[in-house]
Amino acid sequence: MAATSGAGRPEKRKAITRAATAVFGREGYVRASMDAIAAEAGVSKRTVYNHFADKETLFLSVALESSGELTEKIRDLVDRHLGKIVDLRQDLTDFAVDRARAVLSAGDHGALGRAIRAEVANIPADVLEAWLEAGPVASLRDLAERFEALAGRGLLVVDDPALAAEQFTLLTFHGVAERSFWGAVPVPDEEVGRIAALGVDAFLKIYGAPAAG
Amino acid sequence: MAATSGAGRPEKRKAITRAATAVFGREGYVRASMDAIAAEAGVSKRTVYNHFADKETLFLSVALESSGELTEKIRDLVDRHLGKIVDLRQDLTDFAVDRARAVLSAGDHGALGRAIRAEVANIPADVLEAWLEAGPVASLRDLAERFEALAGRGLLVVDDPALAAEQFTLLTFHGVAERSFWGAVPVPDEEVGRIAALGVDAFLKIYGAPAAG
DNA sequence: GTCTATAATGTGATAGAC
DNA sequence: GTCTATCACATTATAGAC
Secondary structure, three states: OOOOOOOOOHHHHHHHHHHHHHHHHHHOOOOOOHHHHHHHHOOOHHHHHHHOOOHHHHHHHHHHHHHHHHHHHHHHHHHHHHOOOOOHHHHHHHHHHHHHHHHHOOOOHHHHHHHHHHOHHHOOHHHHHHHHHHOHHHHHHHHHHHHHHHHHOOOEOOOOHHHHHHHHHHHHHHHHHHHOOOOOOOOOHHHHHHHHHHHHHHHHHHHEOHHHO | OOOOOOOOOHHHHHHHHHHHHHHHHHHOOOOOOHHHHHHHHOOOHHHHHHHOOOHHHHHHHHHHHHHHHHHHHHHHHHHHHHOOOOOHHHHHHHHHHHHHHHHHOOOOHHHHHHHHHHHHHHOOHHHHHHHHHHOHHHHHHHHHHHHHHHHHOOOEOOOOHHHHHHHHHHHHHHHHHHHOOOOOOOOOHHHHHHHHHHHHHHHHHHHEOHHHO
8 A cells, every 4th residue: 555655636546547557458567668658647757656656566556456347347247147047048148248248358457467467477476366366266256156046046056156157267258268368369259159158058068957958 | 481590500599499488488578588598598699690580580489389399298198198098087187187287387388378378469460370270279179089089989979079179178277277377376286186177077067978977 | 799779667856737 | 835747867678780
């Protein structure tokens, strides 16, 4: 906290973090320059250093922030698609498609996630853990809770909800993530839909309730 | 070819590519310096530039080379573990564990794969395609062929061997790859084994022959 | 091997805006 | 008065040419 904050107007700080998110996502940590971030934020470089101690602090700060925001976005998708089940297969597929889009679409937080994954060897262990906890791990937990509820209603047969959530994510999301290199290379919408549908097929073979076939 | 080759002893060239693989893998593309590569190869920087036009050419060259070598390694594992099936579940699990180790173990080609994934936005499309074709896509095809053979012998029920190979890889490998950030963060052996076993469980629920239970 | 050109981070100093 | 923009600056590191 003490290192990241300081004096200054909050609006400036917001402009800086938004610019940093964009530039780090576009260029990656090493290539991104503080000059470029300052320019994109419309402030002077001095002002950036007034708000953030150094480049690394700025990067880790926006990484954590962005991680939490993406988790909230995904939580909304979980609620929207898996809150009230109409057609389980369809709802799961829709969720898979929307999540892939939310994480991997170009302009968004996904680009920063790519930068973080690229820099992971240079990120302090405790910060990395905090990022995981605010991001991927939290989303997995949200999904696991939902699966547990669905199992309670007899729609799924699930022993270990955390495992089911992870395997659902692997089958419906990681194939797209890998193919698009976490959003760096575009994947056509129809391809995303196809992969999601096939992933849900496989998932339901593992965890589907026999009644629903 | 013309850009990557030149005069000079082949032994020097080999030393350079080996050093470049190590340094690029350790530091990533941007951070790696040509000085460090020359030093690690035990040659002068001038010699490096005699063999490779520039930094980018050197990187792309070792990327392709390493991709092919890793594919061969994995092909050996496919043959060893899935050539003669003794206990299908056990053989699949052993293969999954060995592959994860081969790709993600620290000193190996896996580190370079991480660097490539980090740089993917700056890699020319045709080179990226060649890298995919020599690496991940080729390995997937090898595995698909093997699954098709196993299906022919009644050990698996497989409609689409390519899909089965991809889903096997997702279930048994990508969970570890993601958790370790493609080898940047170590994952305990027992955790790798646990994930592999759970992945094979799921895979056999989808594709297992009913006879074998 | 040496040298040049370039570009990066982070630091002052000063003068102006809210 | 406090925060800001502008400019200049020292330091360091790099790619690549001679």
